[in-house]
Amino acid sequence: MINLPLFVIIPFGVAFFIPMVSRKIKWVPDVLGNLTTFILLLLSLMTLNQEHVYHIGGWKPPFGIVLVLDGLSCLLLIIINLISFMATLFSIEYIEKRFTSKLRYYSLFLLMVGGMNGTVLSGDLFNLFVFMEIASIASYALVGFGCEASELEASFKYLVMGNVASLFVLYGVALLYGKTGSLNIADVARILKEIPSDNLVNFAFVLLIGGFMVKSALVPFHAWLPDAHPSAPAPISAMLSGVVIKALGVYVICRLIFNLFGFNHLISQTLIYLGVISMIVGVCLALLQSDLKRLLAYHSISQIGYVFVGIGIGTPLGILGGLFHLFNHSLFKSLLFLDSGSIEYQTGTRDLNKMGLLYKKMPITSFSTLFASLSISGIPPFNGFWSKLIIILAAIKSGKSIIALWAVIGSILTLSSFTKVLRYSIYGKGEKWEKEKWEKLKEVPDTMVVPLIILSLLCLFTGLLIIGGTEGIFASTIDVLEGSVLKYINKVLGS
Amino acid sequence: MIYYLCFVLFLIGLYGVTCKKNVVKIILGLWIMEYSVNLFLILLGYRKNGIAPILKKGDDIVEFAQKAVDPLPQAMVLTSIVIGLGVLALMVTVAIRLYQRYGTFDITEMKKLKG
Amino acid sequence: MNNEEKGMSLIVKTVTRWLKGFIFLFGAYIVVFGHLSPGGGFPGGVVFAATFILITLAFGREYALKKIGKILASELDSLGALLFLIIATLGIYFTGIFFSNFIEKFHPTGNFKLFSSGTIPLCNISIGIKVGASLFMIFIILSIVRVVFEDGKGKLITTEKKREK
Numbered sequence: 196m197i198n199l200p201l202f203v204i205i206p207f208g209v210a211f212f213i214p215m216v217s218r219k220i221k222w223v224p225d226v227l228g229n230l231t232t233f234i235l236l237l238l239s240l241m242t243l244n245q246e247h248v249y250h251i252g253g254w255k256p257p258f259g260i261v262l263v264l265d266g267l268s269c270l271l272l273i274i275i276n277l278i279s280f281m282a283t284l285f286s287i288e289y290i291e292k293r294f295t296s297k298l299r300y301y302s303l304f305l306l307m308v309g310g311m312n313g314t315v316l317s318g319d320l321f322n323l324f325v326f327m328e329i330a331s332i333a334s335y336a337l338v339g340f341g342c343e344a345s346e347l348e349a350s351f352k353y354l355v356m357g358n359v360a361s362l363f364v365l366y367g368v369a370l371l372y373g374k375t376g377s378l379n380i381a382d383v384a385r386i387l388k389e390i391p392s393d394n395l396v397n398f399a400f401v402l403l404i405g406g407f408m409v410k411s412a413l414v415p416f417h418a419w420l421p422d423a424h425p426s427a428p429a430p431i432s433a434m435l436s437g438v439v440i441k442a443l444g445v446y447v448i449c450r451l452i453f454n455l456f457g458f459n460h461l462i463s464q465t466l467i468y469l470g471v472i473s474m475i476v477g478v479c480l481a482l483l484q485s486d487l488k489r490l491l492a493y494h495s496i497s498q499i500g501y502v503f504v505g506i507g508i509g510t511p512l513g514i515l516g517g518l519f520h521l522f523n524h525s526l527f528k529s530l531l532f533l534d535s536g537s538i539e540y541q542t543g544t545r546d547l548n549k550m551g552l553l554y555k556k557m558p559i560t561s562f563s564t565l566f567a568s569l570s571i572s573g574i575p576p577f578n579g580f581w582s583k584l585i586i587i588l589a590a591i592k593s594g595k596s597i598i599a600l601w602a603v604i605g606s607i608l609t610l611s612s613f614t615k616v617l618r619y620s621i622y623g624k625g626e627k628w629e630k631e632k633w634e635k636l637k638e639v640p641d642t643m644v645v646p647l648i649i650l651s652l653l654c655l656f657t658g659l660l661i662i663g664g665t666e667g668i669f670a671s672t673i674d675v676l677e678g679s680v681l682k683y684i685n686k687v688l689g690s
Numbered sequence: 691m692i693y694y695l696c697f698v699l700f701l702i703g704l705y706g707v708t709c710k711k712n713v714v715k716i717i718l719g720l721w722i723m724e725y726s727v728n729l730f731l732i733l734l735g736y737r738k739n740g741i742a743p744i745l746k747k748g749d750d751i752v753e754f755a756q757k758a759v760d761p762l763p764q765a766m767v768l769t770s771i772v773i774g775l776g777v778l779a780l781m782v783t784v785a786i787r788l789y790q791r792y793g794t795f796d797i798t799e800m801k802k803l804k805g
Numbered sequence: 806m807n808n809e810e811k812g813m814s815l816i817v818k819t820v821t822r823w824l825k826g827f828i829f830l831f832g833a834y835i836v837v838f839g840h841l842s843p844g845g846g847f848p849g850g851v852v853f854a855a856t857f858i859l860i861t862l863a864f865g866r867e868y869a870l871k872k873i874g875k876i877l878a879s880e881l882d883s884l885g886a887l888l889f890l891i892i893a894t895l896g897i898y899f900t901g902i903f904f905s906n907f908i909e910k911f912h913p914t915g916n917f918k919l920f921s922s923g924t925i926p927l928c929n930i931s932i933g934i935k936v937g938a939s940l941f942m943i944f945i946i947l948s949i950v951r952v953v954f955e956d957g958k959g960k961l962i963t964t965e966k967k968r969e970k
Contacts, residue, residue, distance in 0.1 A: 200903035344791035
């Protein structure tokens, strides 16, 4: 049995250790950062299919802080640590060339990873808020890491919106504490089941869900995302888009809706309609962009819409689709952002019009971009196809064919948008393509190529995880969400 | 009643964040929000004529529990103040850097990011 | 004296020179007695930082930075956090539980003992170091901004030199 606090201790410890030693020795941040994320990846793989409730300090649940490991947190842990390992591997060369202070970068990066690990493990509302804030503060700082005008502007926008969201969450937590006198999620759920629902609880629910929806960038709350994601360094964009909006947004919303307040028809409708709106609006705005990373950021909004549609349907098949799409999205979107990073590393631009014919000069980057593009637009052998298929099937099965139709339309629009990317940057030429610059291009260094290859292979083969459907590898995850509130209460508090 | 006043304070802060155009005023608005939440948390644990929640040897537990104020919101407020301090420091730093780059605190003049 | 021109007037400097030790001592008192009386790591750390902020205000930024450098402050900052983490992790080593109060297990509580509440004073000390150092850092970093008057108009400038590589 793994000691659950290790997921928080290791990244925080290394994050504070790096600034102490690496002012003199230059190679320490790279080695320590990569080693830490690798160890965390191994540890998170070891948690597969385990369930555990850890009492910090030996205090029993309603009074002490608990860490809860179940199917859902396990899935999120694997995603977080896999993507963070890829991102750290990628940043060895990338940060060296484009930014100055490596030790601060790795320090903040590990704080972000530790904060997210804590968020997905915590079984306590206030503790969840604290870990969420740690991860958010680190990501605010990382978005403005370059200190250019546009980066600072994006960082400020993200700071204001993220902080308002955090305060909404804190207010919601305070209201719930005032109502129930407890902070433990399971204990709050138990008390809420006993007392009749009133407006105060509903208000707290709206505040909490609204706050976390800002963090997960659904459409009415998305304004920070298209600025923050392109402005960050590429590995951080991959982390933000692949992990942060999921661990701090989607995961917490799932946990609160399914394990704290209970799922009902109204919530289901809200999630589905917000999901559909963000799906269509995100992809339509993406079609207009010519900045590569900005385009990808709008696609993040669109794909998060798919995840919410899947979860909002609420049947086991729908939840499977949503969670599988969440997993797939973190793979292919972080791959796309890393690709955009390596293109930017070599060509020095993010404008699609200035790129062209990259497949001759940067074959691996081009291939991985192709793989990820096919995956995100849902072309059969890739993983994106299977998750979208399941979401559409679940929508049809529960009698919502119009939602299925919108999902298909969104997918087609995604395909057209990525055809544009491939046409302008890789297989064709942009309007302002310069031949002299193109002649000098070459493939990116080895440490940047490795994560691209690993993630492309994962994109190709993780479609296999779907074998078995709702009984397959995701069974324990679905079990957490599909089982009613009671199951979670019994597990945490001990029946 | 006093809880509603807290919420009014929260809304005043929200008004400041959404309607003001100066970076510094936005930060002040956010901090009004932050402190309204902190005030709300403290008021949750407040009890008239309460005693400090420190249990001494020989105190009667039942009597103590009836008289003492709730210590948990105080711990939460302390934590949230510390978090707020971190965010505030970061925010002011970003504002200073923004001023260095743009030469103004007006957010309507900061529009490098569009689309 | 060399630093006569910078900072505030002679009175403030003299008073500061006398008081700084006592203020620091008061901070240490709050930290060390945090487990017995109101106080603890955070308030004590703030008083620590206040000492250095007072020195900065009275004598000028350069003088304060000579006393406690930026790098030293940042390293103390990390050190405090690391110590806190190590104390929490030692709980796993001794009792198998994260954050457990392990000293109590071998060292029965009672009056007139140094660790009368287990690991809490140690935690307080590490938090005191962390908070003091990081608040001082924040103050120093934010104090790069100066207001200068040009053509009758106040203008913010930064006195920072070129960014270190």
